[in-house]
Amino acid sequence: MAVLEQHELLSGLSGGALLGAAAMFLAFMAALFAGSMLLPGRRFELTDADGGSRTCTLNGLALFIATIAVAGVAQVAGWFSLSVLHAHFIPLFVVANVFAFALSGWLYWQGAGTPGAPAGFWPGFFFGRMLNPQWLGMDLKFFSYRPSLIALALLNLSFAAVQYETYGGLTLAMTLYQVFTFLYVFNYFQFEYGMVHTWDIVSERFGWMLAWGNLVLVPFFYCIAGWWLVHAPDALSPTAAGLIALLFVFGFWLFRGANEQKHRFKQDPNVTIWGRPAEALGGRLLVSGFWGIGRHLNYTGEICVYVAFLLTAGFESWLPWLLLAWLTGLLWHRSKRDDRRCQAKYGDLWEQYKRRARFAMLPFVY
Numbered sequence: 001m002a003v004l005e006q007h008e009l010l011s012g013l014s015g016g017a018l019l020g021a022a023a024m025f026l027a028f029m030a031a032l033f034a035g036s037m038l039l040p041g042r043r044f045e046l047t048d049a050d051g052g053s054r055t056c057t058l059n060g061l062a063l064f065i066a067t068i069a070v071a072g073v074a075q076v077a078g079w080f081s082l083s084v085l086h087a088h089f090i091p092l093f094v095v096a097n098v099f100a101f102a103l104s105g106w107l108y109w110q111g112a113g114t115p116g117a118p119a120g121f122w123p124g125f126f127f128g129r130m131l132n133p134q135w136l137g138m139d140l141k142f143f144s145y146r147p148s149l150i151a152l153a154l155l156n157l158s159f160a161a162v163q164y165e166t167y168g169g170l171t172l173a174m175t176l177y178q179v180f181t182f183l184y185v186f187n188y189f190q191f192e193y194g195m196v197h198t199w200d201i202v203s204e205r206f207g208w209m210l211a212w213g214n215l216v217l218v219p220f221f222y223c224i225a226g227w228w229l230v231h232a233p234d235a236l237s238p239t240a241a242g243l244i245a246l247l248f249v250f251g252f253w254l255f256r257g258a259n260e261q262k263h264r265f266k267q268d269p270n271v272t273i274w275g276r277p278a279e280a281l282g283g284r285l286l287v288s289g290f291w292g293i294g295r296h297l298n299y300t301g302e303i304c305v306y307v308a309f310l311l312t313a314g315f316e317s318w319l320p321w322l323l324l325a326w327l328t329g330l331l332w333h334r335s336k337r338d339d340r341r342c343q344a345k346y347g348d349l350w351e352q353y354k355r356r357a358r359f360a361m362l363p364f365v366y
Contacts, residue, residue, distance in 0.1 A: 021091035024084075025099065032147050035063045037138060046196050054132055056142050056196055061189040067150050068157075075161060083165055085158035086230070093220045100215045104208035107133055107140075117205070128207025141206040144214040145188075145195070151219035153185045159226040171234035176241055177226055177312040180248050184305060187256060194263040199338070222306075225313040225320040235314055244311045251304025258290040258298035285346065285353045294359040296338065299331040335360055 041059025074080035085092065104125060111117055111129025118124045133140050160178050163170055170178070188195070195201060204210060236244075264271045265286045271278050273289040280286050290297045306327055313320040339360075343350050 017088060017091040018094060021088045021095045024088065025092060025095045028151070029099075029147055032063060032067070032150065033138065033143065035066060036060075036143055036146060037136070039063055039066070042193070044193065044196055046201070054134070054139055056139055058192050058196075060146055060192040061186075063146060064150055064153070064186065064189045068153065071154060071157065081165070082154065082158040082161040085155055086162045086227075089155070089220075089227070093216070096216045096220065097212075100208070100212040103215075104128075104211045107206055107211070124207070126208050128205030128210070131203075131205050133206055141204075141210060142196070142201060144206075144211065148214035148218045149185045149188055151215075152222055153182060155219055155223045156181045156226045159223070159230050163230050166231075171229070171232070171236070172238070172241055173232065173234060173236040173312045173314070174226075174229045176236070176244065177229055177309060180305070180309055180312070181223075181226065183252070187252075191256065191259070194259055197263060197266060199341070203341075221326070222323060224323055225309050228313045228317055228320050232313065232316065235316075236312065240311075244308050247304055247311070248308035251301045251306075251308060254290065254301030255298050255305055256301070258301065261289045261291060262286060281352055281356065282346075282349045285349060287353065287356050292357055294361060294363055295354070295357050296331075296335040296361045297363075299335055300361045303328060303331060332361070 036057070036059065039057075039059040039062045041057040041062060044056045044058055046054055046056055071080075071082060075082055107128060107130060108121075108125045110133060111124065114129045117129035118127055132142075156178060160170055160174055163174055200210065261273050265273070265278050265280070265288075269278065269280065269283060273286075276288065278286060278288045279292070280288075286292075294300070303324070306323060310320050310324055339350075342353075346353070
């Protein structure tokens with residue numbers, strides 16, 4: 001059945017389908033851009049790695065809730081079915097690629113002459129020339145995470161819509177997957193105030209790597225398990241569902257807990273963590289809570305969350321598990337980059353921290 005579905009998806013890659021997908025994609029991007037500019041939210045002053053500053057409006061949660069509410073009302077009222085996203089999955093994927101490459105080219109052209117930009121076409125195109133390009137007063141890099149994760153949520157909901165319209169209900173596996181993925185995206189926007197301090201936002205330049213990753217990789221690759229579940233047999237037992245839910249809760253606690261601890265420490269060095277005053281090396285490197293155990297346990301928690309997503313799809317196909325291979329490699333590589341960056345920034349203090357928090361991502365193993 002999955003092979004037949006793949007054939008149907010590929011056969012829908014016609015000129016008309018591409019034009020329809022382009023219209024949907026551009027309308028989606030325009031609506032989110034307008035919503036980001038108009039919806040109320042807390043204003044946040046952010047200092048960048050180059051010493052510059054800019055103001056961001058933290059209204060991502062309001063934008064996410066509004067988008068899901070509109071889609072939900074349209075689905076229930078019969079004005080629009082989210083299943084159209086599933087039917088246009090491949091055309092939308094093609095359009096998103098074209099848009100990401102076009103945006104990257106525009107960013108490269110706009111960034112000509114930017115001080116400190118990578119030399120040569122490929123480094124400048126791939127990593128980006130500008131740190132925080134803006135359009136109509138909107139920080140484009142900060143904005144790019146919104147269509148990325150909101151599109152992921154909508155695509156996942158489209159899979160549930162197709163299964164419900166085809167079979168008259170949702171399997172336990174699909175229900176669990178929908179709960180997990182919705183909570184994951186919801187919490188990202190709930191924690192948006194902490195995202196403004198991440199390496200991506202503060203220090204990464206905006207080029208193809210982030211543009212393609214946000215507009216193509218995250219929404220179309222991270223939903224593979226949901227796509228597989230549409231026509232998968234309901235082989236998940238209540239016991240297995242409970243164990244998978246426990247893994248998700250553990251991973252979520254580790255992932256968000258570690259990030260929250262660091263954010264709270266940056267806001268107030270005298271914060272209490274796990275019932276005790278925060279301890280820091282040189283007043284700069286947190287060694288309390290999760291950060292006294294491992295240097296990148298937030299990445300470990302994120303991997304656990306995605307393993308829970310994938311376990312809902314079972315082991316009948318290797319396709320969903322490509323996500324785990326990709327994420328593990330990506331986060332391992334990122335942990336190495338983080339170590340090099342921190343070594344350059346903190347020097348001997350980082351060596352002290354590594355002796356204190358000996359493990360990178362897996363306590364007592366790695």
